[in-house]
Amino acid sequence: MNDRSQRILIENLHLSFGDTHVLKGIDLEIAPGEFFAFLGPSGSGKSTLLRAIAGFGPLPEGRILIGDEDVTRQPPWARNVGMVFQSYALWPHMTVWKNVAFGLEERRVPKAEITPRVERALDMVGLLELADRRPSQLSGGQQQRVALARTIVVEPRVLLLDEPLSNLDANLRIQMRRELRSLQRKLGITTIFVTHDQEEANTTSDRMAVLDQGVIQQVGTPMELYDNPTNLFVAGFLGSANRLPGRIVTEGAGRVFRAENDIVIPVAADEPEGEATAIFRPQNVHLKAQGEKTDESTICLPGRIAHSEFLGSLIRYGVDLAGTEILVDEPHQAGQPVLPEGADVTACLSADQVRILRE
């Protein structure tokens, strides 16, 4: 099934609700069979983009292609894209079986064929024995599975999931996202998953797009985006990040980043001069007792513990470096004491863990 007909191509897509410009020039290609995530805060336009692919909402400008077919102006019912709604939208007046059979009936599939297909779909999500129940008699997780079965039973070209896990509790959420992932592998169907939870996006998707204010900020694999954010928003949205504002200046033979409080970080010689922000993750900074030895590529600065938080697997310290506070995560081991407030420490950071961003 991994053929070109499952590709999604979005070109220069603009969309407005009245005077509010919600999507501003989206360009995106999603490969056949890919599990793709739209990640962003609420109001970023991620759900709107997903709904535009399904054909809901105002008519956008630009183009949406599924395979080679331009679906921009097609009504939702003609697109053959499957969508699972955040609220599941199971019809309360129909049984589970009827819910799942609905799409097949609408497609005028022969009766004889409907029964085995509905059975297979319900079996796949493990709910065959609940086929005669009404949605209100199901738990949240079961409802979610019915919604999924109802969508995949029609064998859509692409599968769209709108925050499918947000109504589940934490444990179930982890279980369901694994199931989703394995189901998607099994079906090999191009899937787009909308979420505001980066962990969900990281764990499920092959690639993802981070959206903010109706603009795609960055596209890539979860790890690429985490390690190499191209802007401050992506850096900040995907996990915690320390940011130091400063400038790139020429110093001696090479160039360095010089932060406002004279923290100096060596950078590549081809970095252009000018204002910039240095970004690094809290877990990449290590606290050392003063005077401990370090290698050359490591920058070490004296600081003082300003506050600390116990987060279970790690301890997050706020460290005051000559007036600038940075966050430092130290893995926690049983019995290890927490450094007291006011303790003098040395914060060390390998230069290759620093990203320089300009905006």
Place this chain on the structure above:
Amino acid sequence: MAAQSRGQWGAAGAGLAVLILLLAFLVIPVAKVVYVAFVDVNTGGFTLLNFVDFFRTSLFRESFVNSLYVAGMSVVFASIISMPLAYFTTRFNFAGAALIQTLGVIPLIMPPFVGAVAMQMLFGANGSVNLLLDEWFGFTIPFMEGLNGVILVESIHYFPFILINLSASLNNIDRAMEESAQNLGAHGFRLFRRIVFPLAMPGFAAGAALVFLKVFDDLGTPLLLNVNNMLAPQAYLRISSIGITDPMGYVISVILVAFSLLSLWTSYLATRGRDYASVQKGGGGLMRRDLRPWEKVGAWALILFILALVLSPHFGLLLLSFGTIWSFSVLPDGFTLAHYREVFSTALPYITNTLLYAGLAALFDVIVATAIAYVVWRTDLPGRKVLDYLGTAAVAVPGVVLGIGYLRTFHDLNVPIVGKPLASWWVIIVIALMIRRLPYALRACTAALQQVSVSLEEAAQNLGAGRFDTVRRIVVPLMAGGIAAGFVTSFATAAVELSATIMLVSAESDAPLSYGIYVYMQTAAGRGPGAALGVLAVIIVGIATWMSHRFVERTRATAEADRKLAAAAGA
């Protein structure tokens, strides 16, 4: 629950007061009338013989079947009228949605007598339409003849009940319910039939039950079309004949009440136990889509056709009020302002009385309805459901029965200070209107209260507000939209009510508009002024409806903004 039983004294007091009110002004008067049905006229003892007589009499059996048929068919036609109006105004971006919703309520404000005359002038055997048809094509259509005439007039008159309830239901459906069906390939009429309509079933069932029982009980329309072989006219004619104390009229009244209660009960059963809580967590608001140009033309054409049909009685009324003589002709012979001059010079007391009575009745209605809704849904007082049942059951009591019941019950009860029997004090009219219209207000207020989350009240109580303060400062303001809707429905329909009032008006200076119209319509020269008075009634009620519609929309917009705010804060 334990927490709820604390501090219930205030609620219990309110509940008790409402109960006493309903007993005094609904149960006892109706019982006083109804008991005649069980009295053996010859011996004065208790008997069921009268009911045996009823079912033995072929005329009554025929009337019974006719009433069922007319009520059933009226529901069908009213549904055909309301569905497109409700669907288009709730699902598409329509420039005139508010206008359509307001105009859709206007047919309920059909002034008695003149409305029927206006219909006759337009659709009667020799009305404008048939005169034109006869002239152009040489045939006529008996719109207004017999049972079909009753069905036509009743459908046009009562369809707003379905429109209002269906629109509310449609507005409450999570848009994802429909989107997921579209996503799976459903659209157009199939989408409506398989998903939208079943989901809107609770509202539709409520509206349909209301139409059914209103038509079943309705007296005015069959009487004015001179159709006698139906239950309500049979009851009325037998009760109001000179000198006859035939118990059959009362037997029929009992049967009317019983059947109306049955239809309410059926609609309750039809939707009970099925989970229609379609507003789900995370569900979006309305899905309103733009129409394509050709769709727009089609939709407007359909809607304008329906509006033209349902507003034609009012158009006829307008012609009557401005016309000089209108007799056996397509249009009046001439036009004049004289009728309005006459009305303004003599009939102003009718108007002020109506505003006062309908206003007071509607005000008390929403107060009582809010109290009932609160006691029923927010306390665990024993027997609280009785209030709800009684308040709703008032809709099943024909106006004549209530009117006679009041005369029988309150005529010996002198009001101090005023020095008159309660039954001939103008306040009794307000009370009758209040009781008659309570079910409408009760429905609106109950719906509004159910949408107010209990946690909001708990938050207020947690911050030290007592039960009364919580109701006053939190619950009532949050219910404002629903309360306003209840007020309007009660007010609008009370303003043109006649069946109970006509029995209770004891002085012309105390008479409301509908009575004024009735008085005018008893004379040859009074038709024009009567119509002018009718037009004024429609305008007054129309303005009130429109204003409160705006008020409801505004509160809804605010609530929507609040909801978004909360959602944003949560995310």
Place this chain on the structure above:
Amino acid sequence: MKRAIRKTACLAAGLAVLLMSGVSARAMEDSLVIVTSFPKDLTSVFKKAFEAKHPGVKVEMLKKKTTAGVKYIQETASNNTSDLFWASAPDAFEVLKGDGLLQKYQVKAKGIPAKIGAFPINDPDGYYKGFAASGYGFMWNTRYMKAKKLPVPKEWDDLTKPVYFGHVGMSAPSRSGTTHLTVETVLQGDGWKKGWALWKGIGGNLKTVTERSFGVPSGVNSGEFGIGIVIDFFGFSSKATGYPVDFRYPSVTALVPANIAIVKNAPHPKNAAAFIEFLLSADGQKLLLDPKIQRLPVRPDLYDGPAKHLPNPFKGEVAAKVKFDVKKSKARYNLVNSLFDVMITYRLDDLKAATKAIHEAAAALAKKPNPEAAKLLDEARALVAAVPIDEAKSMDAQFAAIFKKKRKKATDKVTGRQAEVEQKWDEMVRANYAKAKELAMKAAAMAK
């Protein structure tokens, strides 16, 4: 918004207080409460004139149709608030008199004869007084008659002719006191059997039986049907208003007075008496000649003066041949109402179907005579005309009591129930109409 609610509440409370004070202030004024079935056009003229003559007295006109007015006075008798009952039908007054709800009164005004035509103007027992005369007849819509090419009817019999099929409107005696008078007048004038045959014949030509007596002039005025059986002033006042209608008396009609009586325990007996005196005075009688009222005064002297244009009933200008027997009318009042409803009102469709078949058969026979078919047709006519009970039975006090359920004493026993009797009648009537229709159709087929 909260403020708005509070404001509304204050406003309502204020209004309530204001109104209550208004009401109590008014209760202290001298007033007069009249329950009347007369239209506003009549009552407002008298109200105005009387109030002008008696400053400080406020007249309250309570408009109810006759039946409802009787009901109202009966229901409120225990704590009466009405002073006068003012309506047309003497029968309604008889009913109230019979229930002991009227007060005797001796009129002081002079110059009113004892009889108008054959009818005593005042109640011989002294309870109610006639103040104007009215006769019954037809009114018709001239545009309608022209469009449908109908001749103007002259006598009651005319209305049974096939040409009027579906063009006539009337009210039912059970709902309109004036219609009861019309029906009873014909029954007395033509006799029980012939009288009912006439009503059935007219009944078969009816377009509709209206709920109120005013429904008839209203229908003629609109052009809903062409001819209506009405009391004269409905015709006169409709014409005076400008409707294209006209009125005529048939030769069998009764001129009966419209009446007024003081209600027992009237709260304002002095004003009530003053109103009666005013009504019967020459000034009051002249008011009846207002173009919108047009009733025949009971003072003969007026017919030489201002009432010259109206037919003078005291000189036989209205041919009132029937000597109306009030006692007889009263004795079978409810019975006649019930018979009319069972035979005509409630079975109008069956009656019309039979009548139509008879008209068609008659037309066919006129073209191609056939004695055998003519016999069938006569049989059909007889079936339609048949009445379940004869005149003697109608005057049987025991039988009539079934229709008058007011038991005076607990020992008063009545056998049979109204519903039971009506059901029996209904069965017979329906079977007769069906059979008549069958026979007429058979006759028509034979004439082909």
